[in-house]
Amino acid sequence: MTVIGTGYLGATHAACMAELGFEVLGVDVDKRKIDSLSRGELPFHEPDLPELLRKHTASGRLRFTTSFEEAGAFGDVHFIAVGTPQRSGEHAADMTYVDAAVTSIARAICRDSLIVGKSTVPVGSARRLKALVAEEARPSVRVDFAWNPEFLREGFAVEDTLRPDRLVVGIDSDEADSVLRRVYENALSRKTPYISTDFETAELVKVAANAFLATKISFINAFAEVTETVGGDIRTLADAIGHDNRIGRRFLNAGIGFGGGCLPKDIRALQARVSELGLDSTMRFLNEVDEVNLRRRERVIHLVTEVLEENVEGAKIAILGTAFKPNSDDVRDSPALDVAGRLYSSGADVNVYDPKANANAAKRFPRLNYCGSLQEAVRGADIVLLLTEWDEFVGMTPAALGGLVNRRNLIDGRNVLDPDVWIGAGWTFQALGRKSATKVLSEAAG
Ligand SMILES: NC(=O)c1ccc[n+]([C@@H]2O[C@H](COP(=O)([O-])OP(=O)(O)OC[C@H]3O[C@@H](n4cnc5c(N)ncnc54)[C@H](O)[C@@H]3O)[C@@H](O)[C@H]2O)c1
Numbered sequence: 001m002t003v004i005g006t007g008y009l010g011a012t013h014a015a016c017m018a019e020l021g022f023e024v025l026g027v028d029v030d031k032r033k034i035d036s037l038s039r040g041e042l043p044f045h046e047p048d049l050p051e052l053l054r055k056h057t058a059s060g061r062l063r064f065t066t067s068f069e070e071a072g073a074f075g076d077v078h079f080i081a082v083g084t085p086q087r088s089g090e091h092a093a094d095m096t097y098v099d100a101a102v103t104s105i106a107r108a109i110c111r112d113s114l115i116v117g118k119s120t121v122p123v124g125s126a127r128r129l130k131a132l133v134a135e136e137a138r139p140s141v142r143v144d145f146a147w148n149p150e151f152l153r154e155g156f157a158v159e160d161t162l163r164p165d166r167l168v169v170g171i172d173s174d175e176a177d178s179v180l181r182r183v184y185e186n187a188l189s190r191k192t193p194y195i196s197t198d199f200e201t202a203e204l205v206k207v208a209a210n211a212f213l214a215t216k217i218s219f220i221n222a223f224a225e226v227t228e229t230v231g232g233d234i235r236t237l238a239d240a241i242g243h244d245n246r247i248g249r250r251f252l253n254a255g256i257g258f259g260g261g262c263l264p265k266d267i268r269a270l271q272a273r274v275s276e277l278g279l280d281s282t283m284r285f286l287n288e289v290d291e292v293n294l295r296r297r298e299r300v301i302h303l304v305t306e307v308l309e310e311n312v313e314g315a316k317i318a319i320l321g322t323a324f325k326p327n328s329d330d331v332r333d334s335p336a337l338d339v340a341g342r343l344y345s346s347g348a349d350v351n352v353y354d355p356k357a358n359a360n361a362a363k364r365f366p367r368l369n370y371c372g373s374l375q376e377a378v379r380g381a382d383i384v385l386l387l388t389e390w391d392e393f394v395g396m397t398p399a400a401l402g403g404l405v406n407r408r409n410l411i412d413g414r415n416v417l418d419p420d421v422w423i424g425a426g427w428t429f430q431a432l433g434r435k436s437a438t439k440v441l442s443e444a445a446g
């Protein structure tokens with residue numbers, strides 16, 4: 001089989017398919033990426049993936065190429081895993097990479113095959129792409145088409161791919177269904193739910209799942225805005241409603257909000273697509289989900305300004321974390337990096353440290369001071385901001401930081417630290433979803 005597009009999704013899928021015993025050829029237009037993968041070197045950070053990549057490139061079961069001709073002759077199942085980023089200046093998904101990849105492989109295929117889309121796409125794409133394949137493929141070969149959305153989470157990509165919680169396939173032929181059942185035989189042998197449906201449902205399952213997750217996060221963050229005003233503890237609130245099995249505790253962690261290469265762009269693309277379909281008001285609530293999410297970043301900046309008594313210009317700010325979540329080096333739409341960039345633009349002297357994402361962050365915001373360690377980042381700081389909850393930051397103690405900073409000010413943007421510990425050690429401690437300490441003090445005085 002081939003996997004076309006070898007980024008976060010495609011490289012993971014290719015290595016995991018090799019782990020399951022398939023001969024796999026990864027294809028990308030980015031020659032540097034292909035050279036690196038061919039050497040067994042993963043060009044991004046993802047736990048457990050380097051080991052799989054090394055193992056299967058060494059055995060020869062996993063190879064990489066930039067040649068679609070080679071891909072067309074190599075396999076009879078071709079996964080499409082190229083990017084669908086937000087179109088510049090718009091909310092809609094940019095489908096040019098998917099269209100190009102499908103066209104290239106359709107033209108190169110020289111035996112009966114199945115093309116399987118995995119990228120996240122606007123509903124209606126699979127049907128359109130199937131027609132495109134029919135136009136582009138050689139008349140002598142039968143090329144079937146399927147849509148099989150992917151639900152992996154960065155940081156757990158290998159686990160999610162090898163042991164998915166469900167498989168969803170959009171198909172319009174029994175042949176495609178039986179090929180996909182063979183591909184996913186390993187998961188099916190463990191009774192993994194396998195939902196075989198039409199193209200449109202399969203495409204919509206993916207965006208519905210991400211819209212639901214984004215809504216859940218913004219729901220708890222909207223309540224964080226309330227507890228910030230009236231008092232109350234957002235973590236206890238989340239725990240308490242989470243005990244209700246109908247709600248569930250997962251994805252109720254209040255903080256600086258969601259980012260990454262998926263949730264933000266996917267809720268925007270969904271709104272754009274339903275508007276195109278004439279359903280302007282149907283997904284309007286996702287605007288609010290997006291706005292609540294973006295307001296969390298403003299809230300952090302507001303807290304910094306409050307703690308520093310308006311003196312952001314020239315202040316030394318230490319930002320812990322630039323990745324959009326821990327265990328990833330992905331900085332796409334990262335709330336942490338966005339806040340770092342905005343504080344820099346306000347004239348602050350910004351130190352940043354992320355255990356894995358410094359290099360990617362530096363490509364986007366070269367002017368921040370990138371530090372090699374937590375200690376280096378906080379040295380001389382007037383305020384420390386924890387914005388990505390890496391274990392290293394969750395485990396830090398007032399004793400370890402106290403002697404390094406200039407002023408003992410801390411903002412916990414992920415609600416992972418114990419306020420009592422820090423306040424007890426003489427720190428000014430602020431967290432999202434917590435009534436501002438300065439406000440509490442001024443109310444007491446008033
Ligand atoms: N990252 C995730 O966790 C994840 C999970 C599920 C679904 N998805 C979806 O998967 C898709 C890919 O996401 P990603 O994060 O891997 O993106 P990415 O940007 O990391 O990777 C995309 C890759 O496609 C390559 N590419 C672009 N045009 C190509 C072409 N014509 N032929 C071959 N390769 C081409 C790029 O060079 C790049 O390496 C998106 O639709 C995304 O929404 C991503």
Ligand SMILES: O=c1ccn([C@@H]2O[C@H](COP(=O)(O)OP(=O)(O)O[C@H]3O[C@H](CO)[C@@H](O)[C@H](O)[C@H]3O)[C@@H](O)[C@H]2O)c(=O)[nH]1
Pocket residue numbers: 120150151152153154155210213217250251252253254255256257258259260261262263324325
């Ligand atoms: O309670 C929570 C949970 C998550 N987040 C944030 O939400 C974002 C997304 O997190 P997560 O969903 O774990 O990461 P992704 O790797 O982007 O995975 C999402 O997007 C992928 C691409 O579509 C899907 O495949 C996954 O199922 C879906 O979880 C991150 O910034 C997290 O910090 C919160 O703020 N609070």
